[in-house]
Amino acid sequence: MDKPRSPFNTPSLRVTSPYGRRPALGDYHCGIDMTPVGGDMTVCAVMAGTVVRSRIVTDTSVRTWKWGNYVAVAQEDGIVAYYCHLASRAAEEGDILRAGDRIGVMGDTGLSYGAHLHFEVRRRGNVIDPAAYLGIKNAAGEAVIYAASDADEVCRICGLERRTREYIDGYEHAADLWRKLRSGMSKE
Numbered sequence: 001m002d003k004p005r006s007p008f009n010t011p012s013l014r015v016t017s018p019y020g021r022r023p024a025l026g027d028y029h030c031g032i033d034m035t036p037v038g039g040d041m042t043v044c045a046v047m048a049g050t051v052v053r054s055r056i057v058t059d060t061s062v063r064t065w066k067w068g069n070y071v072a073v074a075q076e077d078g079i080v081a082y083y084c085h086l087a088s089r090a091a092e093e094g095d096i097l098r099a100g101d102r103i104g105v106m107g108d109t110g111l112s113y114g115a116h117l118h119f120e121v122r123r124r125g126n127v128i129d130p131a132a133y134l135g136i137k138n139a140a141g142e143a144v145i146y147a148a149s150d151a152d153e154v155c156r157i158c159g160l161e162r163r164t165r166e167y168i169d170g171y172e173h174a175a176d177l178w179r180k181l182r183s184g185m186s187k188e
Helices: 063-067 130-134 148-158 162-169 174-186
Strands: 012-017 020-022 027-029 031-036 042-044 049-056 069-074 079-084 086-089 102-106 117-123 126-128 141-144
Touching: 027 031, 031 130, 063 069, 063 079, 069 086, 069 102, 117 130, 126 130, 148 162, 148 174, 162 174
Parallel strands: none
Antiparallel strands: 012 031, 012 141, 020 027, 031 117, 042 102, 049 069, 069 079, 079 117, 086 102, 117 126
């Protein structure tokens, strides 16, 4: 199975509220809140799947009212990804999406204190750590989700060993480096 991609048009994002218990707010955060680094507020599907919900909830008696405008995408492996607080939705119920297809625009709907994406992941109804699912640290701050295909392709073509890849992945801008290397190779 492919590695999930970034929910934005950039591999760089900023986690503003991690997954888990939030003592300051006295609640358990079932997702992660994030914003893109780079300004494009387009929200994209992290993996292929079918849109099972695309709606705005304003009725506070409904459990999901805090999400406001949201889209839920079900994958074949039983995982459902929720994209919440959207300003607008581009995906409708029943749409079949590929990874990278437009879901909507990041916003400030529902119970929100500023524009961000609340990203939540559930497997067979049980909440799972979305940071682990995306392959990033579950901590506030900047994170990078690189397209595994860029790194995989460069390593395959160049015959790079695993430890070399891990060394490069340790750099803050590894995603940009892999993309540039792959782009340079494809132009020859």
